[in-house]
Amino acid sequence: MTSAWDFGIRKELDMVEQKLHEMVKSQEQVLTDASLHVIDAGGKRLRPTVTILSYKALGGTESQKIVDIATGFELIHSATLVHDDINDGGLTRRGKETVFKKYGLHDAVVAGDFLFVKAFELGGTFDKNVVETVANACAKLAEGEVLQNRFRHRKDLTIDDYIRIMERKTAYPIRAGAMVGAYLANASADTVESMGSYGLDLGIAFQIIDDVLDFTGDQKKTGKQIGVDLREGHLTLPSLLAMKDSPSTGKAIMNLISDDEPKQASIDECVELVLKSGAIQKAKGMAEYYGMEALGHLGCLQKNEYSQSLRDLVKKVLERDS
Amino acid sequence: MTSAWDFGIRKELDMVEQKLHEMVKSQEQVLTDASLHVIDAGGKRLRPTVTILSYKALGGTESQKIVDIATGFELIHSATLVHDDINDGGLTRRGKETVFKKYGLHDAVVAGDFLFVKAFELGGTFDKNVVETVANACAKLAEGEVLQNRFRHRKDLTIDDYIRIMERKTAYPIRAGAMVGAYLANASADTVESMGSYGLDLGIAFQIIDDVLDFTGDQKKTGKQIGVDLREGHLTLPSLLAMKDSPSTGKAIMNLISDDEPKQASIDECVELVLKSGAIQKAKGMAEYYGMEALGHLGCLQKNEYSQSLRDLVKKVLERDS
Numbered sequence: 188m189t190s191a192w193d194f195g196i197r198k199e200l201d202m203v204e205q206k207l208h209e210m211v212k213s214q215e216q217v218l219t220d221a222s223l224h225v226i227d228a229g230g231k232r233l234r235p236t237v238t239i240l241s242y243k244a245l246g247g248t249e250s251q252k253i254v255d256i257a258t259g260f261e262l263i264h265s266a267t268l269v270h271d272d273i274n275d276g277g278l279t280r281r282g283k284e285t286v287f288k289k290y291g292l293h294d295a296v297v298a299g300d301f302l303f304v305k306a307f308e309l310g311g312t313f314d315k316n317v318v319e320t321v322a323n324a325c326a327k328l329a330e331g332e333v334l335q336n337r338f339r340h341r342k343d344l345t346i347d348d349y350i351r352i353m354e355r356k357t358a359y360p361i362r363a364g365a366m367v368g369a370y371l372a373n374a375s376a377d378t379v380e381s382m383g384s385y386g387l388d389l390g391i392a393f394q395i396i397d398d399v400l401d402f403t404g405d406q407k408k409t410g411k412q413i414g415v416d417l418r419e420g421h422l423t424l425p426s427l428l429a430m431k432d433s434p435s436t437g438k439a440i441m442n443l444i445s446d447d448e449p450k451q452a453s454i455d456e457c458v459e460l461v462l463k464s465g466a467i468q469k470a471k472g473m474a475e476y477y478g479m480e481a482l483g484h485l486g487c488l489q490k491n492e493y494s495q496s497l498r499d500l501v502k503k504v505l506e507r508d509s
Numbered sequence: 510m511t512s513a514w515d516f517g518i519r520k521e522l523d524m525v526e527q528k529l530h531e532m533v534k535s536q537e538q539v540l541t542d543a544s545l546h547v548i549d550a551g552g553k554r555l556r557p558t559v560t561i562l563s564y565k566a567l568g569g570t571e572s573q574k575i576v577d578i579a580t581g582f583e584l585i586h587s588a589t590l591v592h593d594d595i596n597d598g599g600l601t602r603r604g605k606e607t608v609f610k611k612y613g614l615h616d617a618v619v620a621g622d623f624l625f626v627k628a629f630e631l632g633g634t635f636d637k638n639v640v641e642t643v644a645n646a647c648a649k650l651a652e653g654e655v656l657q658n659r660f661r662h663r664k665d666l667t668i669d670d671y672i673r674i675m676e677r678k679t680a681y682p683i684r685a686g687a688m689v690g691a692y693l694a695n696a697s698a699d700t701v702e703s704m705g706s707y708g709l710d711l712g713i714a715f716q717i718i719d720d721v722l723d724f725t726g727d728q729k730k731t732g733k734q735i736g737v738d739l740r741e742g743h744l745t746l747p748s749l750l751a752m753k754d755s756p757s758t759g760k761a762i763m764n765l766i767s768d769d770e771p772k773q774a775s776i777d778e779c780v781e782l783v784l785k786s787g788a789i790q791k792a793k794g795m796a797e798y799y800g801m802e803a804l805g806h807l808g809c810l811q812k813n814e815y816s817q818s819l820r821d822l823v824k825k826v827l828e829r830d831s
Contacts, residue, residue, distance in 0.1 A: 215652040217659075270622060274615040293596045296618065297654045300592060303625050304647040311633040311640030318633030325626040330537040332619045337539075 192231060192503060194496035196239050199254055203235045206258040210305045221286045221298035222305075225265045228281040233393065234260040234364045236500065241368030241382050244493035253371060256317065259309035260364045263321075266302035267328060269295055274336065275419050282410025317367050324363035331355025340420035342441045346427050350391065357397075358390025365389075381487045385497070388481035393504045395474040398423035400508070402461050408509035414454040420444045424473065426457070428466035436460045471505075478505050514553060514825060516818035518561050521576055525557045528580040532627045543608045543620035544627075547587045550603040555715060556582040556686045558822065563690030563704050566815035575693060578639065581631035582686050585643075588624035589650060591617055596658065597741050604732025639689050646685035653677025662742035664763045668749050672713065679719075680712025687711075703809045707819065710803035715826045717796040720745035722830070724783050730831035736776040742766045746795065748779070750788035758782045793827075800827050 193200070211222035235257035242253040272285035273295050279285060287295040310321045335352045338344045365386030369379045400409055401416045402425050416423050422430075422444060430437035436457075443449050443457050461467065478501045488494035515522070533544035557579035564575040594607035595617050601607060609617040632643045657674045660666045687708030691701045722731055723738045724747050738745050744752075744766060752759035758779075765771050765779050783789065800823045810816035 213648065213652060215655045217655055218651060266622075270618050273618055293658045294655060296592050296595055296621075297651050297658075299618075299622070300588075300625065300654075301648065301651040303622065303629075304644055304651065307625075307629040307633065307647075308640065308644035311629065311635075311644065312637050313633075315634050318630065322626055322630035322633065325629070326535065326623065329540060329619050329623040329626065330535060332622075333537045333539055333616060336615045336619075 192233075192236060192500070194236060194240060194499060195492050196236065196243065196496070199239045199243075199250055199257070200232060200235065202250065202254040203232065203239075203258050203261065206254055206309075207261060210258065210262060210309065211302070213301065217290065217294055218298055218301045221269070221290050221294055222265070222302055224283070224286050224289060225268055225280075225302075226261075228283050230261075230264070230281070232261060233504075234264055234361055237361055237386055237389065237497075238364035238368040240493050240497050240500065241365045241386075242372045243368075244488050244491060244497055245369050245372035245374045245378065245382075247368070247372035253368065255309050256313060256321075256367055256371070257364070259306045259321065260360060260367075262302050262306035262309070263325060263328075263360065266299045266306065267332075269299040269302065271332070273299075274332070279410070279412075282406075313367075313371075316370060320363050320366055320370070324359045327355040327359040331357075331359075335421065338422070340445055340447070342422075342444065344422045344427065346424065349422070349424055349427060353391055353394040354387065357394040358387045361390035361393070362386035378487045381484045385481050385484040388477045388484065389501060389504060392474045392477040392481060392501070395424050395470055395477065396504060396507060399425055399467055399470050399474070401425075402458055403467060405508065410509075414458045417443055417457055418449060418454055420447070424470045425461050425466045428469045429461040429464035432464055432466065433460075436464060474505055478502075514555075514558060514822070516558060516562060516821060517814050518558065518565065518818070521561045521565075521572055521579070522554060522557065524572065524576040525554065525561075525580050525583065528576055528631075529583060532580065532584060532631065533624070535623065539612065539616055540620055540623045543591070543612050543616055544587070544624055546605070546608050546611060547590055547602075547624075548583075550605050552583075552586070552603070554583060555826075556586055556683055559683055559708055559711065559819075560686035560690045562815050562819050562822065563687045563708075564694045565690075566810050566813060566819055567691050567694035567696045567700065567704075569690070569694035575690065577631050578635060578643075578689055578693070579686070581628045581643065582682060582689075584624050584628035584631070585647060585650075585682065588621045588628065589654075591621035591624065593654070595621075596654070601732070601734075635689075635693075638692060642685050642688055642692070646681045649677040649681040653679075653681075657743065660744070662767055662769070664744075664766065666744045666749065668746065671744070671746055671749060675713055675716040676709065679716040680709045683712035683715070684708035700809045703806045707803050707806040710799045710806065711823060711826060714796045714799040714803060714823070717746050717792055717799065718826060718829060721747055721789055721792050721796070723747075724780055725789060727830065732831075736780045739765055739779055740771060740776055742769070746792045747783050747788045750791045751783040751786035754786055754788065755782075758786060796827055800824075 207226050211219050213219050238257040238260055239253050247253055269286045272287045278288045286298055331352050362383045366379050366383040369382040426440050430440050440457050443453050481501050485497055529548050533541050535541045560579040560582055561575050569575055591608045594609045600610045608620055653674050684705045688701050688705040691704040748762050752762050762779050765775050803823050807819055
């Protein structure tokens, strides 16, 4: 069902799966089906993993409690995937038809809303602090979406803009998970902040690798074609770095992303230019940098199985090929 | 800015306006603008009104507290309007361009999500009971959307189906507002239930009148063209009643709603058939019935300014022409 990583929290991750399935039950079968379509497509459960590990590394012991909020984070993530695919006109995700393609615009909009509501149902049972952290991350997520869309098909995106978008779309929710995990384990305010910084840096590293895989990934493993970001008019770190190094590559990529319906040959050509440019190594280097930063924030943790897992997670994120 | 009714809670409704404006502030101006576009279009603030009146009729005195959750209900309502307009392809609402038309699909999806998140930020600060009531109503809302869409362009909708959809789309959220108001005023479980029944019946009456106004309304007052429901392929109570009474009317309306892009002349003809059929009076009669039922649930309330307002509200809902 899912390709979730393990890290000594198999039991809790299984409980997350169970809770996800329980939460999306509806009298309207199509809401359940559409929700399960995205949930069962086999995500990495990165957000639940970070949330649970942060909690357990800091001594938290109430599994059901942390599973509930971890499930909330995954439901929010699922909701944004469903709505994202509408906006990108995406037809496949993780090798499967998107909810948008399979169920149509109407039910995709509503299914995303339904997943949000179910997340709130879980998140709302926690205290004001947790609710604020989650809500802030969600508001940032919406900002990231808007920002990314504003730069779509545009050539003037800077690396700073890119990081700003990725922080909001991917890293803030992971930061929120790490913070909530620490907070619920009764960690000090300083530790909660440090864990948040860990989550933020881990999230950026994760996203950079995601964007690298859009150039280098094996479709059989990622379930994604190569060059989707360029096709959809999005510059990401590898293309930005390649453009910076070569004016002719810059021109080719700029032409490509201005095009609403680019030809496959142009996409292939630009992917090739990026692969040849050394930008992939540079982007991986930046991901490494964020990974190291993430590790640096874990100094607040005592040595135990779970704090080690938080370290291993950084490595896994950097080395992943799907 | 808004055409909200009053009922002795002007101060609280002004606080709701202020809170709505405060909540939708975002670093991304387009999220704020799109949110305010729907918020400032001048709704009736029925959900906040019911929530606040229920609270005050039962002796609640903490204005800011009830204003916060009342604002949450209005934010949810606004979110669903934004997403609804995407699904109906609606170009105008309350006489203004829809968010979808003005800001495009992408930003309309995200702005709706943003409004949901902001509602959650408010709602999530309340206790488990409130969160559950609100989340359940939202889940029902999604079910109502799906159900309504499934019957779109279809001729086999029964009056029972119609009521089932309207309950979910309109009446359950109003029920939730009435219940939460009573609950926060520390009313007994029985009273909370009675207030919920009041809200449910009031909501159905409100929706029936809404659907009547789709045939009889003055565009200058409602901001809506006549016959929009039929144009969009939705049968509502007036058309259902007219079809029941006359096979030839039934045939004309069935042809119309099967049509994805019906001609204006066919719409005009069917509106005329419904107006001539006596269905409008019957539908109003049914609204009256639900209005009486709503009043019947108020027996639990002591006489005071606000319990009187809850009664007046029923009258206002039944007599409204916009």
